[in-house]
Amino acid sequence: MDYSFEGYLRNDGTAGTRNYIGVVCSVVCSSVIAKEISESVPGTIPIIHSNGCAQLGDDFQLTKNMLVGISANPNLYSALLVGLGCETNQVSGLLKSIPKTKPIEGIGIQQLAGGENTTKKGVQIVEQWAKEAAVMKRENLPLSSLTVGIVTVDIDEDSLKRIVPVVGKVIDLLVENDATVMMGLTDTLEPAGLLLAERTNSQEAKDKLRKLEEGLHRKRWKEIHKDQSAARSFSKEEKLLAALEAQMTGTSPIESLLGYNEKPKEKGLHLIVGTSNMVETFSNMASSGCNLVIVVSSRGILTGSVALPCMTITPQNPYGSFDELVDYTISEEDPSVQVEKVMKELVEISSGKQTSLEKLELGEFSIPHVGTTF
């Protein structure tokens, strides 16, 4: 079958599945003003978070990079950066780092002498962009314009067994059609490091993936003079479940293992670091250039990304309590038939159909911490 979708082609060759105007706070201190600006103009999304100041080293760099990344995301027609003035994460620094392929502006509360002036000025800028964005038309684009994130949330063995035959094929199909796919490497998938290492030709990714097998590594800062990296070994059950989850990536070779805010250098299948906080994982996918996310879960989830449509796939379950949150329910039908149905849904969502989470206006943005604040 020939697949294509209707998307917004951007100047840099990427494509948006949405056409939002982002109102991005550089620091938590300007988050209320950024939210106010966004709430005043339809078509805008607030990119607000609790970072941006009293951060050092890698932790600061990650915050900055994530905001640069999400501002550059193809789902954003334009982005307004709203700063305070005295924060570590300066708007001027962000402006320098964001590629000039779309309308980007920055304003600051201290520079404009107060929140009221800043809101007024911000609304003015955003309203003008909203007019421009409203006349943009979607155009027919090939699947190679899609960058799809995929992540599992709260999933059990039984659900995985039912989902894998369908979603694994969907991923293969996307890769065959030259789409870019990023599978979230969260703590549930990490125990499959060795298995995944076999699938990649990149020596760097191989080394990193093999290391994952040793156990869960995360940084801790409370205790000083101790090994900062806390390791916990994986149980047999965790490894089995991870092996099953790994099957969801299909059969394509893994091109690379992407870090925070890292954009893939080639099309095809990639892994991307994630945490078991799904909001952080979605946000990282958004800043790495995804324009759509597939969420696979036993139950359905209660928040998506503020910038990306999150298409939820769950197995059929007797409760139906989260039905209104789900976009596709895996049935007993032949997997190959279901693969086509998922692809159809994915194309429709990419072309503008609202996901269940979008209908309920459930979406967040959050930046992970890789260091403590000062």
Added chain:
Amino acid sequence: MDKKYNALKLNPNDNVAVALKNLKSGELLSIQGEKDQIKVMEDISYGHKVATSFIKNEGKIMKYGECMGIATAEISPGFHVHVFNVRGLKNEERDHSFIDHVDTFSS
């Protein structure tokens, strides 16, 4: 009632005052609450410190009623007090005061 002064002493025990405006050499220092008037001996920018009494070399610079540094030269009243004639405390200079204090407690 406005009280006109051009420098502020943060604690009565201080030997420096903070200039509240750009001080010109030759003008008189008027410090809130102090009758003595000291002649400003060099231009001093607002926010910077001016000596209000004679400080000997290696003497303590007192601000907020605390020792904020050690003089690296003699400083006469009316002169600018800053990085060129003041250094921070050495580790042993800082820590001793507290350990002495703790010892007083325990005895």
Added chain:
Amino acid sequence: MQTFEGYRRPNGSIGVRNHVIVMNTVGELASFTKKIAQLVPGVIPVVHQGGQAQFPEDYKQTIRTLKGTAGHPNVSSALFLGMGDDPLAKELEELLKDDNHHVHAIYFNKDKPVSEVLKEGKQWLEEAMDRSKTEKTETADVTELIIGLECGGSDAWSGITANPAIGACSDFIVRDGGTSILAETTEAIGAEHILAKRAIDPEVGKKFLKIVKEYEERIKDTGEDIRSANPTPGNMAGGLTTLEEKSLGCIKKGGNSTLMEVIDYAEAPSKKGFIFMDTPGYDVESVAGLAAGGAQIVLFSTGKGSPTGSPIVPVIKIGTNPRLYEIMSEHIDVNAGKIIEGKNTIEEIGEEIYQKIMATANGSMTASEKHKNQEFAIWRLAETI
């Protein structure tokens, strides 16, 4: 003795506000929490991204912060949204009910449609709002007040005007039997020995030195050295000569009173008088910790102008210079810049802040409350699992 009309809570504490709040326990529910809050006018959402996938040090800190926020004397009722058989929501509900707080937890789980949960939450919040309107105030005095001390967006005047004035006010409050909590451990580096000397006993002094040293080590782990990097060239141009002087300018918000106790982030003090809380210098996290520790009001000095507040605590902004007050009066409650103009002494501004505290305790709105600056964030100690 200065008095105010406050809300007496069943556990004996007294609030200066009567908020109804809704909080998420896990990050996934942040959006829903905001959604439910929108359904009932006046309800304040308090959201965060913690509560799950955290190491014990973060998990404990999250519980302490959420418990301190929901059980805060300024809070009339609190609703928790939890996921499945969320242990955090259960623990919080039980802890707070034991302390006679009006709290409730509702859960998203498989046998209840999402729309049901929304309805249930809305109904509980509506009843909580009605209940809050029937609550009567009673007269209390300053001995029952806990005041948090904070600075953010500092300038060359912070250590000369606003911070010493806050220090004078802190001393007045302590003199009158109240409590003030200084925070921001980072900013004490370099003057820690001076504050330690004021400790009531060697144990308190040593604990203070310990938390400062730990903070300094954590910063060193990222390759930065506070001692050698400060004062910055900008600070020096502004007149600051030594690190001691810079840090003194910050810690003088604590005046000259005896240091009674050193507490953890978001921990409630067990003593009255002058207290120190271990928090980062990051304003929003620090204010959230002070509030969770029971401060009913926070004093916040700012030189460059920072609009931030708190979802549950009135934050009183003290501007350090006349120009800031002129151009950004919408964010400033007290103009300590008058000290520069020779209009007032530090003590007089300290007294003005004290009067502002009492007016605020009596219900007068602060700048950050008027602008709905309800920022909230919890200090993180480890990476997300």
